Amino acid sequence: MSGKSRRDFLKKSVAIGSVATGLSASTAKAGPKNILSEDRMGVLVDTTACVGCRNCEWACKDAHNLPAGNLDSYEDRKILETKRRPDQTALTVVNEYPHGKNSNLPVDVKVQCMHCDHPACVSACIVGAFSKQENGSVIWDTDMCIGCRYCMAACPFQIPAFEYDKAINPLIMKCDFCFNRTKDGKLPACVNICPVEALTCGPRHELIKIARNRIKRNPNRYVNHILGEYEVGGTSWMYLASKEFKELDFPDLGKNPAPGVSESIQHGIFAYFVPPVSLYALLGGIMWITKRRKELEEEEKI
Amino acid sequence: MSHELVNPVPIKHKFFTPGVYVLIVIALNGLVFLMGRFFFGLGAVTNLNDQYPWGLWIGVDVAAGVALAAGGFTTAAFGHVMHKEEYHAIVRPALLTAMLGYTFVAVGVFVDIGRWYFIWHPLIMWNGNSALFEVGICVMIYMTVLYIEFLPIVTERFIGKVNLPGLLTALNKPADKILRLLDRGLSKTMFIFIIAGVVLSTLHQSSLGTLMVIAGPKMHPLWQTPVLPLLFLLSAVSVGFPMVIFESLIASRSLKLKPEMHILSRLGSMIAPLLGIYLAFKIGDMFIRETFVYLNEFTTASVMFSIEVVLGVIIPLRMFLSPKVLKSPPLLFTASALVVFGVLLNRINNFVVAYTPPYSTESYFPSFGEISVTVGFVALLVLAYRFIVMNFPVISLPGQQTAQPKKYTIRGVEK
Ligand code: SF4
Numbered sequence: 001m002s003g004k005s006r007r008d009f010l011k012k013s014v015a016i017g018s019v020a021t022g023l024s025a026s027t028a029k030a031g032p033k034n035i036l037s038e039d040r041m042g043v044l045v046d047t048t049a050c051v052g053c054r055n056c057e058w059a060c061k062d063a064h065n066l067p068a069g070n071l072d073s074y075e076d077r078k079i080l081e082t083k084r085r086p087d088q089t090a091l092t093v094v095n096e097y098p099h100g101k102n103s104n105l106p107v108d109v110k111v112q113c114m115h116c117d118h119p120a121c122v123s124a125c126i127v128g129a130f131s132k133q134e135n136g137s138v139i140w141d142t143d144m145c146i147g148c149r150y151c152m153a154a155c156p157f158q159i160p161a162f163e164y165d166k167a168i169n170p171l172i173m174k175c176d177f178c179f180n181r182t183k184d185g186k187l188p189a190c191v192n193i194c195p196v197e198a199l200t201c202g203p204r205h206e207l208i209k210i211a212r213n214r215i216k217r218n219p220n221r222y223v224n225h226i227l228g229e230y231e232v233g234g235t236s237w238m239y240l241a242s243k244e245f246k247e248l249d250f251p252d253l254g255k256n257p258a259p260g261v262s263e264s265i266q267h268g269i270f271a272y273f274v275p276p277v278s279l280y281a282l283l284g285g286i287m288w289i290t291k292r293r294k295e296l297e298e299e300e301k302i
Numbered sequence: 303m304s305h306e307l308v309n310p311v312p313i314k315h316k317f318f319t320p321g322v323y324v325l326i327v328i329a330l331n332g333l334v335f336l337m338g339r340f341f342f343g344l345g346a347v348t349n350l351n352d353q354y355p356w357g358l359w360i361g362v363d364v365a366a367g368v369a370l371a372a373g374g375f376t377t378a379a380f381g382h383v384m385h386k387e388e389y390h391a392i393v394r395p396a397l398l399t400a401m402l403g404y405t406f407v408a409v410g411v412f413v414d415i416g417r418w419y420f421i422w423h424p425l426i427m428w429n430g431n432s433a434l435f436e437v438g439i440c441v442m443i444y445m446t447v448l449y450i451e452f453l454p455i456v457t458e459r460f461i462g463k464v465n466l467p468g469l470l471t472a473l474n475k476p477a478d479k480i481l482r483l484l485d486r487g488l489s490k491t492m493f494i495f496i497i498a499g500v501v502l503s504t505l506h507q508s509s510l511g512t513l514m515v516i517a518g519p520k521m522h523p524l525w526q527t528p529v530l531p532l533l534f535l536l537s538a539v540s541v542g543f544p545m546v547i548f549e550s551l552i553a554s555r556s557l558k559l560k561p562e563m564h565i566l567s568r569l570g571s572m573i574a575p576l577l578g579i580y581l582a583f584k585i586g587d588m589f590i591r592e593t594f595v596y597l598n599e600f601t602t603a604s605v606m607f608s609i610e611v612v613l614g615v616i617i618p619l620r621m622f623l624s625p626k627v628l629k630s631p632p633l634l635f636t637a638s639a640l641v642v643f644g645v646l647l648n649r650i651n652n653f654v655v656a657y658t659p660p661y662s663t664e665s666y667f668p669s670f671g672e673i674s675v676t677v678g679f680v681a682l683l684v685l686a687y688r689f690i691v692m693n694f695p696v697i698s699l700p701g702q703q704t705a706q707p708k709k710y711t712i713r714g715v716e717k
C-alpha cells in the first residue's frame with residue numbers, strides 16, 4: 001500500500017457521505033434490537049498476562065457443544081506457530097507473537113467477536129437476525145438467518161464464519177459472549193476457566209477505569225492504548241498490550257462506527273419515503289404532461 | 303401516431319440450430335454443478351470461504367445481472383414516461399430482457415444464499431438499516447411489476463385465439479373473456495406500474511452500490527466511496543441503451559432480421575452524454591478522494607480499474623460521439639458491447655476484486671463449478687429469450703402489417 005492509509009480515505013469518505021445525504025444515522029425505524037445500555041458488560045483482555053494455555057479455547061468449545069477434545073491436548077504449543085482465525089470449529093483462538101517492550105515473553109492474543117457497540121453485522125443483516133442485547137452481547141438468531149453472508153462482508157474484524165460444508169441449515173458461527181450464561185449473570189466460559197488474570201469481565205465503564213489504572217501504574221509494561229475503547233465507536237471486548245496493536249494483527253480502524261456511512265446513505269434515500277414518493281409524483285407529472293402535449297398535437301393535425 | 307414502427311409479431315424461425323445445441327450443453331453443465339450445490343452445500347461447488355463470503359455469483363449473477371437489465375427501466379422511462387413513441391419498437395424487447403434478467407437475478411440469489419428455503423424471510427423480517435434488505439425488497443416488487451408489464455403481451459397473443467384441447471374446449475369462451483377483461487384493466491392501469499418500475503429501479507440500482515459501503519476499509523479505496531450508490535445508478539442508466547442495442551443486433555443476426563438501425567442509431571446518440579456524466583462523477587470522485595495515487599502501483603486493483611474505465615467507458619464514449627459509428631451496425635455493436643463489458647467488469651471489481659479482508663491468506667478466484675453455473679444461467683437466459691420472441695409478439699418487424707389490431711400495440715398509453 002502506498003503512504004496513505006485506508007483509514008484516511010475512510011475519514012474523507014465519512015465527510016463526503018454526510019454531505020451527500022445530510023442526514024444522521026440516528027433516524028432508524030424498523031430494525032433489529034440494538035440496545036446500548038449504560039451498564040453493558042465487557043471483557044478486558046490483558047495480553048501481557050495471557051500465558052497462551054488455550055484453556056479458553058477448550059472451555060468455549062465445551063460450552064457450545066463443539067468437539068473440544070481433551071483439555072490436556074491443548075498443552076501442545078506447536079499450534080501457536082501458525083496464525084489462526086476463529087471459524088466454525090472454534091469461536092475463539094489464541095495466536096502468539098514475538099515479545100513486546102520490557103519483556104522476553106511472547107505475546108499471546110485471544111481472538112473472538114468484539115461485540116461492537118455499533119455492530120456492522122447488526123446493521124447489515126437483511127432480516128435482522130443479529131441483535132445487540134442489553135448486556136452487551138451481539139447474538140445471532142438461527143430461526144431468521146437466510147444465509148446470505150452479508151454480515152461477514154460487513155464485519156470490520158472479519159469474525160462471523162459460515163458452515164460452507166452444510167447443504168441444510170448452515171449456521172453463522174461466532175462468539176456469542178456466552179449469552180446463555182451471561183444473561184443469568186454467570187461468567188463467560190472462557191473468562192471462567194482462565195487460570196491467570198488475562199480476562200476480566202465486568203461493566204464496560206468499570207473495565208475502562210481498570211485498564212487506565214493498569215497503564216498508569218505500569219507504563220513500562222503497556223503501550224498507552226486501550227484497543228476497543230474508541231475503535232469503530234467502541235467495543236465490549238477491549239485489549240491491553242505491550243506492543244502496538246498493528247503488530248498484533250489488529251486492523252487499523254477509525255473511531256467512526258462501521259455502519260455509519262451506509263446507514264446515513266440508506267436513510268437519506270428513504271427519509272420517511274419522501275424521496276421515492278416525490279420521484280413517483282414527478283414521473284407521473286411528466287408522463288401526464290407529455291401525453292397532453294401529444295394529444296394536442298394530434299388534435300391540431302386533424 | 304406512427305403505427306408502422308410498432309408492429310410486434312412472433313418471429314418465425316427454426317428454434318434448433320447448432321448454436322442452440324451448444325447453449326443447451328452449457329446450460330446442462332451448469333445444472334449439474336447446481337445440483338452439487340444443493341446436495342453438498344456451497345463449499346462443495348464454490349471457492350467461497352470465511353475470508354471471501356461473496357464471489358462470482360453475487361458479483362455477476364446478482365449485481366451485474368441487475369445492472370444489465372437496466373434497459374427495461376431506461377426505455378420505459380424514455381418511451382412511456384416521456385412519450386417518445388418512435389422508440390416503442392424497442393420497449394418490448396427491453397422489457398423482455400429485464401423480465402428474464404431479473405428472474406435470473408432472483409434465481410442467482412436463491413442459489414447463493416445458504417438457506418434458500420428462507421428466501422421469503424425479508425418479506426416479514428425487516429431491517430430498514432440494511433442496504434441488502436432494501437435491494438431485496440425492491441427487486442422482489444420490481445420483478446412482479448415486470449411480469450405485470452409483460453402480461454398484455456400474453457393477453458395479446460391469446461385473445462381471440464384461445465384453443466384449449468379436448469374436454470377443455472368448453473372453457474375457450476370464458477378464458478377469452480377473462481383475457482379481454484384483464485387486458486382492458488391492464489391498459490387502464492398500466493401507467494401506475496410503469497412509473498413504479500422506474501422508481502423501484504432507481505432505488506435498488508443505487509442501493510446495490512450502498513451494499514459494499516459498510517465493508518469500509520475491506521474494500522480497495524479505488525472503489526470504496528460514499529458516492530457508490532450514485533455511481534451505480536449512473537452506470538446502470540448509461541448501460542441501459544447499449545444493452546438494448548447489443549441484444550437487438552444479436553437477435554436480428556441470429557433470427558435473420560434486418561436490424562432496426564434507424565432506432566438504434568438514435569438510441570446510440572443518447573449514450574455519449576449519459577456515459578459522460580458517469581465518467582465525470584467517477585473521475586471527480588477519484589480526484590476528491592485523491593485515490594489516483596493507487597494507479598501508480600502495478601496491482602490487480604489498479605489494472606482492473608484502468609481496464610474498466612478506459613475500455614468500458616472512455617473508448618466507447620469516444621466511439622458513440624462519432625456519426626460514423628452510429629450508422630454502422632458492426633461499430634455500433636462494438637461500442638455497445640464495450641459499455642456492457644465495462645459495467646460487468648465494474649460490478650465484478652466492486653464485489654470481488656476490490657474486496658480484500660484484513661486476514662486474507664489467499665485471494666479468491668471462482669471455481670470451475672461457480673463459472674459453470676453462471677455461464678449456464680446466461681445460456682438458459684438466451685434460450686428463454688429465443689423461445690419467447692418466437693412465440694410472443696415482442697420484436698417489431700418494420701413495414702409488415704401482420705400485427706394485432708392497433709388497440710393492443712402500445713400498453714398503458716391510452717389513446
Ligand atoms: S466484531 Fe464483527 S461480528 Fe462481532 S459485533 Fe462487531 S461487527 Fe459484529
Ligand code: SF4
Pocket residue numbers: 124125126127128129130140144145146147148149150151152172
Ligand atoms: S448470513 Fe444470516 S445473519 Fe448474516 S446477514 Fe445474512 S441473514 Fe443475516
Ligand code: SF4
Pocket residue numbers: 059060061063091092112174175176177178188189190191
Ligand atoms: S465469551 Fe463464550 S463464546 Fe465468546 S469466546 Fe468466550 S467462551 Fe467462547
